[in-house]
Amino acid sequence: MKRTHAFRSRTNCRGSGEFIDVLVVFFGRAELDMNVLDDEIQDNLKTDDPLPDAVLLVSFDEHADRLIEVWKQNKTRADGLVRRGQRNAVDYLKELAIWKFHDGSFIKIFRDDQSRQSYDLDLAKLWRDGLAQLVDVRGAFQEAPPGHIFKHPSGRATRQFLLASELLRDEVDAYFVAVAVCITAWNRLKGTSTLHIDTMGIYPVARAVEDITRRCGGKVPTWEIDSFHSHGGMAGLHTVLTDSDAVLVSASTTGSMVAKLREDGVPEDALITLLDMSDDGRLGSVVYARNRHTEASRPQRSHNETVIELAGEYFAAQGKKPRPFVLTKAHQPASLQALLKHFSHRSVLRLNHARAENTARTDLVSLDEATVADNTELKAWLEDEVRFKTPASVSHILGLDGAGGQRMAQVCGQILQGIAGRPPKLVSLADLLALGDTTRTEVTGVLVCGAVVGDGHSLRAIARDLRELVPKASRHFVVAVGLPETMRAWLRLKQFLIQSGDKERPYLLSSWKVLPTGAPSGTGDAWRRAAELMQQADQMDITDHAPWPKEQSLASISEMAKALDSLRDGYLRTESGNVLQLTSGFVFWDPTDEIRAASNNAAVSFLAMSAALQNAREHQEVGSRLSSSMHEAVVLDVENFLRFNDGVLQASLLRAADAHELDYSGSPELSEMLREFLEKVFLNANRPYGEASLEFGLALATQRLRLTKTDSLELIDRIKNSLTQPSVLHGLIYVWWISIKGH
Incomplete structure (x- = not known):
């Protein structure tokens, strides 16, 4: 059970003006007991x-008194x-209050x-920041899919909408x-003694407002909550309102409901x-205004838009089927070709x-750092970047753990020595920690x-360390290759790193190549599920x-488990045992x-397809975006498997697609197309057309x-007679059949 709601924010102390990072746990x-406090604080740290x-x-x-x-x-x-x-004998946490x-x-x-400090903080401002984060995380801001328009109960048409009920998952959220x-x-x-709400979707919030008000100094001991059911029920609301009434409107795009209520005579402060x-x-x-936290956008209208009716807090989009999406050359990420030009070799990608520095952790996509650091084009870029952008105040160079960071630090040190005539000191974080307070002033x-x-957790930690150890020192972060999961993650990292406490003089982040990969840190979902299937094979x-x-199926399950165990870091081979190869024309x-022959074909292909899919998910043009919403599911068109036919x-x-992007169960037409395609793949498993049959299985x-x-049962019926011998494919199809039948 969720017992707290926590968020982080960066704010300034009103007394000192210092910018600090704050963790708020509500x-x-x-x-409450100490076990609850212990668990919640530790989990959030x-x-x-x-x-x-x-x-x-x-x-x-x-409840706050009970905390104390x-x-x-x-x-x-x-x-x-x-x-x-504390970490490394440094007290990072300066106040717990x-x-x-x-x-x-x-x-x-x-x-x-x-x-060790007493911060004067504007917690009300922090709370609004936390609410803005909740709006983003829960998807309370909604944008109509391409070719669609929301029709509001007021009769207005809009492409954007806010949905307050999406904020709430449990009591602590309310x-x-x-x-x-x-x-x-x-x-x-x-x-207030009566709170009027426009929809029952925010009733939990209204009930919580009542509880908080009565306990925290409110003047009226008994409350009533009344729902007037949106625009349809507000006509006579002004006739029953008294000085002890208030109106809580769940969400608005234009302010028309509040304007009409005010026109009818409802006091503005109510x-x-x-x-x-x-x-x-x-x-x-207005509790949350989107324009305070994001730049306003002007969504473009198009002709012949399909209407999504809004009824109170609920959306109705009758008969809406998944929209098929085709991946094209327009979705090629800008940095992809350059990265593959330099780093496609099987020893690098x-x-x-x-x-290298933590063998217990793996990265779904990785590059050999030493090879990256030794790249001649990178060194030429570093020459210009360091020469023209690195502050003259730089006295020390710190390389991230690993051979690549250290080699880059040496190159940058030589460049700065050529400029200033004196070599900066090359240090590790441990070296900085070992410095005394007097020496740190240097x-x-x-x-x-x-x-x-990747997503920059190491850089974030170092930035935090530097702020603690040498708060007055300038900072310049230089990254050769950024491989974040999303561009949004990279922009968040940049925003964090450049914060200097002086908005007029932010720190610097320089990057040679950045490619959002769509690949999470650790093991990808497809590999994780394959590993789970291998572990379940014995049972x-x-x-x-x-x-x-029965004997054939049992032997096939064993073959399947062996194949999955032998190829945990790549793809299943062809039915005849060959490695999947990339041909010309990609x-x-x-x-x-x-x-091509010297490259890791699986890694190159995965990086290219995963990065292209991620670029499609974040594409600037809504019509070219691979993005599902609560109003529309978007799936990969079956045509993609014909276009990319290696x-x-x-x-x-x-393996690179999200599972919901491969879910055709909501579209009989697309499911039928896929069933026909898969039938050909499985029946040609020993031919080039079906070389990926095991991966589809x-x-x-x-x-x-x-x-x-x-379609699932029909596909099995059409291919079952081709599975006459124990095989990996038979094992996979058997497992699929079990899941369909619900055994």
Whole structure:
């Protein structure tokens, strides 16, 4: 059960002006003991994010008092929790405090005696930042799919909409949002006895607002909550409103409902909008306005748009089938060709390779760092980048762990020595930690070098360390190759690294090549499911009711398990045992035969297809975007498997796509097309047309690839007589048959 809602934010101390990282943990009405406190704080500190400067434990009224009571009664364990804010003998966590919401404002009511700072923070502002994060994470902002338009209950047509009910998953979410409402409109709410809401979708928030108000200084002991059911029921609302009534509107795009209520005579201070696209010119109070947190966009309208009816908090899009998506050359990422030009060799580009500095962790896609750092074109780029952008104040160069970072640091040191006539000191993080306070004053600037960076957790940690160890030193981060999962992750990393505390003089992040790969850190979903299937093989149920002899199925399961175990880092081979090979004519990469033969074909193909799919997911043109929403599912068109007809490319599509992008069970037409295609693949398993038959079988067996049940059973019926001998393919098809039949 979820007991807290936590978020991180970067803010400034109003007293010192210092910018700090803050972790806020909201406990709501959670039943508290030290085990709960211990678990929640540890879980929120043990992430890939850097340690915060301050941890704020927050609740309201007596629940906040209970936090203090539990903390003081278990001081030894509490001290251990505070020590979680230390690393490498450095105290990163400078304050742990308990805050209470009462009578419309936040009050710091307790500060642990191990705290070394006392920050003067605007927690109301932090709370609004947390609400904005919740809106983004929960998808409360909705944009109509291409060729569609929302029709609002007011009669207006819009391509964008906010859906307040999406914010709520459980009680603690409702209380978190309710606190935001109380912060915004406390003067009215503290005297409220009836709260009118426009939809039952936000009833949990209204009930939480009632509870918080009564406990935190509200003047009215009994409350009533009334739903007037959106635009259809607001006509007579003004006739029943009194001075002790308030109106909470769930969401708005234009402010028309609030404007109409005000026109009817409802007092402006009684009007509260939870989510709105903008607060410019709005009447009443707006809790969350999207324009405060994101740049306004002007979605383009098109002709002949399909209407998605909005009814209160719920969307109706009748008969909407998945939209097929075709991957084209227009989706080729800008940096893909350049990276493959330099780093396609099988000794450089690898799949599921253990990290050199941490063999317990693997990366789905990785490059050999030393090879990257030694690249001549990279060195030429470094010459210009360091010469013209690195601050003259840089006195030390720090390379990330690994051979690549160290070699880049040496190259950059030589460049700076040629410019300044004196060599900067090459150091590790351990060297900086070992410096005394006096010696650290000699560090006037740090250049941080990384050869290959993913989502940037190591860079984030180093940036946090530098802020702690040498806060006044300038910083320049230089990355040779960035391989983030998404471009959004890279932009978030950049935003974090360049924050200097002086908006006029941000730090610098330079990168030679950046390619969002679509590949998460660690093992990819397709490989994880394959590993789980291999582990389940020994306990597989072999039924007498299958279309094949029991002994043949049992032997095929064993063959399947062996094949999965032998190729954990690549693709399954052809039915005849050959490695899947890339031929000429690949639209995203077409090298010479010699270069292709020397490359890791599986890794090259996976990187190319995964990066192209990710580029499609984040494409600027909505009509060219591979992106599903609650109003429209988007799946890969079956045509993609015909366009990219090398087995290794088909396997890459199957493994790089998200599972929902391969779910054709909601479209009988697409499912039938896929069934016809798969029939040809499986019946030609020993020919070039079916060289990826085992990969298609694996995708079906692990349920990443889905057809309708009718097409699934028909496909098995059409291919069952071709499976006459024990084989890997037979084992995979048997597992798929088991899942369809529900054995």
